[in-house]
Amino acid sequence: MVENPQSRSVPPWLYKLFTGQQYPYVRRLAKFDKKDRSGSSEPTPEEIDAKFWEVFPRCSVRILQEVKTGMIVNFEELGSYPPGGYQELIEAPEEFLAREYGKKKIKINFYDGENFVCTINFKVGGWTGHEE
Secondary structure: OOOOHHHOOOOHHHHHHHHOOOOOHHHHHHHHOOOOOOOOOOOOHHHHHHHHHHHHHHEEEEEEEEEEEOOEEEEEEEEEEOOOOOHHHHHOHHHHHHHHHOOOEEEEEEEEOOEEEEEEEEEOOOOOOOOO
16 A cells, blocks of 8 residues: 555654754765766755655664763663654654653654664753753
């Protein structure tokens, strides 16, 4: 069964994160998949969209907490989710993170297999500073 493209949707913040200029993973894949490689032209919005819908469903997520020790910032893994296992996270990220992990500064990393795709940070639950 072929899925109707109009029935697929993700929150705008997620689509922009994956397809914007800041993280070029999806754009780069779309560029190198172009049939016509005679030039170094950028992929069209349609090509980027198609590549997004190919990559996003197979992405996993890692949830990390920022921990500051003196002048050093480390990240401790709080949890991970398999492809398709984080719908609630992308629909209401701040509410989900506050409920599951509490008041923290959290980084969410998306991976396509072992390849890093993109990241986004959240200050969850009124987080104002590193607690000692």
